[in-house]
Amino acid sequence: MKIKIFYFARLKETLKFSSEDLELPDTELSVLKLKGVLAKRSEVWQKMLLGSLKVRGAINHELVDDQALIVDGDEVAFFPPVTGG
Amino acid sequence: MKIKIFYFARLKETLKFSSEDLELPDTELSVLKLKGVLAKRSEVWQKMLLGSLKVRGAINHELVDDQALIVDGDEVAFFPPVTGG
Amino acid sequence: MKIAVQSEDFDLNVELARMRESRKDIGALVSFVGLVRDVNDGETVSQLTLEHYPGMTEKALQAIVADAASRWAVLDATVLHRVGSLQASEQIVLVAVASAHRDQAFKACEFIMDYLKTQAPFWKKELTASGERWLDDKESDHDAQKRW
């Protein structure tokens, strides 16, 4: 499956990625499993996605939890807790 | 004792009095007793001050209840429940 | 703090700009503006007349604002209330509260309005097709005041 991933705020700055297109062998994948896939890239990725930072996820512009399932064509986003207003 | 009395809103309109200076033989008087004195003036006064209308009183610009005591020189006011804002 | 009873209209931007200029630690500005509604209790209102007790009104408003400032972290507050004759859609009252944080500003602003409604000596008379009528106080306003 092909998905698009966006990164924001501290994640974007530290990972030096604002977005990427990713192709995966799976037909569906939980948010937590996708974090695990990305965390394998390097120690920084591991720390940002599975470390002490509370990382929030969104699928197709909806906030979701770690168990939510990602399928082909989805737009995924990872970011720290929001601090607007 | 000499006091000044103000009337507002429905009371002012119905009694056709906006204020008056009143001299009384007492040295102090409760708000309720002053209402009783005024109510003797006519049926309209009786109805407005001791009838079904909830009449609020103030002494020297402070909301008070019927038991509050009026003394010489006080500014008293009678009016319906407030409806500003 | 600015408290005034006036027949002239007020300008919310002017009031908030003054409050913002006074200090730089304001994080939250909550404002309430009350307007004359065109319909009340099922009747079309063509005019609203506001009477007040000149000697007492500003003192009562000051006491209410002081009470709010003793309960919450109010950095600045403005209360303007109009009197005289107003038409539908006109502004009646402004309560604006500045605080560092929003929960304090929201609470203080709502508190001031709830107390103003039940403690400040203003009276409204409506003009409708059936004539003039003095408004009665509302149980819901007394309940709103009592919850604080």
Place this chain on the structure above:
Amino acid sequence: MKIAVQSEDFDLNVELARMRESRKDIGALVSFVGLVRDVNDGETVSQLTLEHYPGMTEKALQAIVADAASRWAVLDATVLHRVGSLQASEQIVLVAVASAHRDQAFKACEFIMDYLKTQAPFWKKELTASGERWLDDKESDHDAQKRW
């Protein structure tokens, strides 16, 4: 309803005038304006940068406003949130709610702010003498959201 994410400043008077023109049954207008404070967590803030998730932000704000309108009698609402670089005292966010009655307008406005703070994808970065720092979310904001 008007919802926008913008880098330009906003004018509260213009927004409220538009809401007032739309209908004559508005009795209460409650507005919240959030400002950049000059000091946060003990450090002087010289600049605040706001980032957001363009595809998601307006949808999230629309969902929050729709939720508020389903809970209270909202006649009209405006939510404007700025992004980009802001200086101390500048306006960050406006939430304005029109209703027939004040309790409805107060509740809906505070609800929208509480949800915006915890659900809408904005992130703040402060510039202080010690450098840049991303702000952390606050427990008090999560508590404020959960009470509704």
